[in-house]
Amino acid sequence: MSKVNRVLILGGGPGGTMVANHLARRLRGRIEAGALEVIQLTASPWHTYQPGFLFMAFGEAPLSRFQREQASLLVPGVKLVVDPAEQIDAKGSRVITQNGAIYAYDYLVIATGSYPDPTRVPGMAEGAHGFYTAEDAVRLRDALRRFEGGRIVLTVDVPHKCPVAPLEMVFTLDRYFRSLGRRDGVEVVYTYPIGRLHSLPPVSEWAAAEFERRGIVAETFFNVQRLDPESRKVFSLEGSEYDYDLLISVAPHRGARVISDSGLGDEQGFVATDRYTLQAAGYDNIYVVGDATNLPVSKAGSTAHYEAEVAAENIAAALEGQPPSHRYDGKVFCFIEAGGEEGSYIEFSYTRPPRPARASPMLHQFKLAYNELYWLSARGLL
Amino acid sequence: MAIDKATAGQADSLNGAQVKPDRVVDARGSFCPGPLMELIKTIKAQPVGTVVELWSSDRGSSKDVPEWIKKAGHDLLYVLEEGDHWRIGVRKAR
Numbered sequence: 001m002s003k004v005n006r007v008l009i010l011g012g013g014p015g016g017t018m019v020a021n022h023l024a025r026r027l028r029g030r031i032e033a034g035a036l037e038v039i040q041l042t043a044s045p046w047h048t049y050q051p052g053f054l055f056m057a058f059g060e061a062p063l064s065r066f067q068r069e070q071a072s073l074l075v076p077g078v079k080l081v082v083d084p085a086e087q088i089d090a091k092g093s094r095v096i097t098q099n100g101a102i103y104a105y106d107y108l109v110i111a112t113g114s115y116p117d118p119t120r121v122p123g124m125a126e127g128a129h130g131f132y133t134a135e136d137a138v139r140l141r142d143a144l145r146r147f148e149g150g151r152i153v154l155t156v157d158v159p160h161k162c163p164v165a166p167l168e169m170v171f172t173l174d175r176y177f178r179s180l181g182r183r184d185g186v187e188v189v190y191t192y193p194i195g196r197l198h199s200l201p202p203v204s205e206w207a208a209a210e211f212e213r214r215g216i217v218a219e220t221f222f223n224v225q226r227l228d229p230e231s232r233k234v235f236s237l238e239g240s241e242y243d244y245d246l247l248i249s250v251a252p253h254r255g256a257r258v259i260s261d262s263g264l265g266d267e268q269g270f271v272a273t274d275r276y277t278l279q280a281a282g283y284d285n286i287y288v289v290g291d292a293t294n295l296p297v298s299k300a301g302s303t304a305h306y307e308a309e310v311a312a313e314n315i316a317a318a319l320e321g322q323p324p325s326h327r328y329d330g331k332v333f334c335f336i337e338a339g340g341e342e343g344s345y346i347e348f349s350y351t352r353p354p355r356p357a358r359a360s361p362m363l364h365q366f367k368l369a370y371n372e373l374y375w376l377s378a379r380g381l382l
Numbered sequence: 383m384a385i386d387k388a389t390a391g392q393a394d395s396l397n398g399a400q401v402k403p404d405r406v407v408d409a410r411g412s413f414c415p416g417p418l419m420e421l422i423k424t425i426k427a428q429p430v431g432t433v434v435e436l437w438s439s440d441r442g443s444s445k446d447v448p449e450w451i452k453k454a455g456h457d458l459l460y461v462l463e464e465g466d467h468w469r470i471g472v473r474k475a476r
């Protein structure tokens with residue numbers, strides 16, 4: 001009997017799910033013939049659409065609106081195992097799970113994402129709110145409902161996912177308090193690590209005009225050094241400080257613990273990845289997609305989406321004895337919500353500079369529609 | 383090749399040819415989060431004294447990266463133009 005090939009996918013977010021579905025569709029014949037196994041290891045039976053957290057923080061929808069059962073998103077042929085990887089033995093081409101199961105693999109896809117870690121900044125875990133996890137979004141929602149006025153400061157650490165979310169947060173704060181008739185009693189302060197309001201100059205210019213119009217205060221070159229939760233002060237390493245009544249932080253992100261524990265990551269747990277082939281440095285049979293890479297591209301669902309297609313195609317080619325057929329060009333696509341009735345989007349790659357689309361109500365409506373369409377993307381249909 | 387000698391915090395005249403970086407950050411083709419964010423991310427994780435070299439294909443980096451290095455109190459070592467990209471050397475000082 002000929003050998004059964006196995007592709008093992010670590011992670012149940014957009015990247016891992018799209019790779020799994022793409023492979024199972026592309027190689028359906030092999031799977032049905034018993035020559036190939038596509039196995040996905042995840043930490044949870046639920047799949048969460050993370051852009052929903054911003055909506056949750058303002059009480060616009062509950063978590064259930066942004067979750068589906070992972071099993072319901074997979075095409076036939078993908079085996080789902082809710083038992084996350086605890087150790088990756090890259091040299092031995094095998095993975096040990098939390099429950100102690102051992103999976104040998106021919107090809108491994110690392111799609112283990114990233115998570116915000118406020119414990120990296122003194123005072124942040126005790127003194128700050130966040131909106132990058134479901135729990136944090138609910139806690140912030142309750143704090144905003146109780147907020148009686150004063151200064152709200154937003155801080156941003158690097159690295160972090162969804163680089164446009166901090167802007168969306170302050171625009172939505174502005175709209176939220178206006179809608180409650182309480183905007184006059186609230187000062188919104190936006191801080192940012194670099195010398196402008198966003199990495200992308202066109203987005204930064206657009207945001208600056210919006211800040212002016214809405215009365216949002218901004219400070220650039222602000223990298224958080226520490227918080228003092230007692231006196232409610234935040235200090236930057238560049239030497240400035242703010243008093244705050246409510247602090248919302250985008251905490252520094254780290255790669256999944258399994259990456260660091262397996263010796264595959266840099267200091268922050270991100271995997272050195274070839275920017276074009278998406279192979280892990282030193283391992284031809286390991287592909288990395290989404291937030292888990294160390295690539296200088298946005299950590300965002302769309303990045304994972306485009307990378308997933310490339311990784312899946314190249315694994316399929318390899319299984320058929322062919323050289324890699326696709327190359328990742330650094331493509332990213334992001335919607336930008338202006339916290340009102342208009343939306344925009346931006347698209348760029350390693351070689352194509354970004355040009356934001358003219359904001360329009362239709363793009364805002366399309367973003368709302370995409371919140372539902374996402375489930376088709378996850379299934380690999382869109 | 384243009385060489386701008388560092389003036390921020392360094393008395394010795396170092397240039398790219400004489401300093402060997404401990405870490406290279408290849409941020410060529412990075413629009414978002416962008417080269418400076420990549421540098422901040424790396425430098426934060428390194429011990430004091432580490433020399434990091436940033437590669438950027440964005441002309442703006444030759445201006446905004448040194449500006450941040452000065453504000454953050456690190457040492458700018460060199461800015462070298464390499465045809466289609468810049469190499470910027472920085473020593474973590476605090």
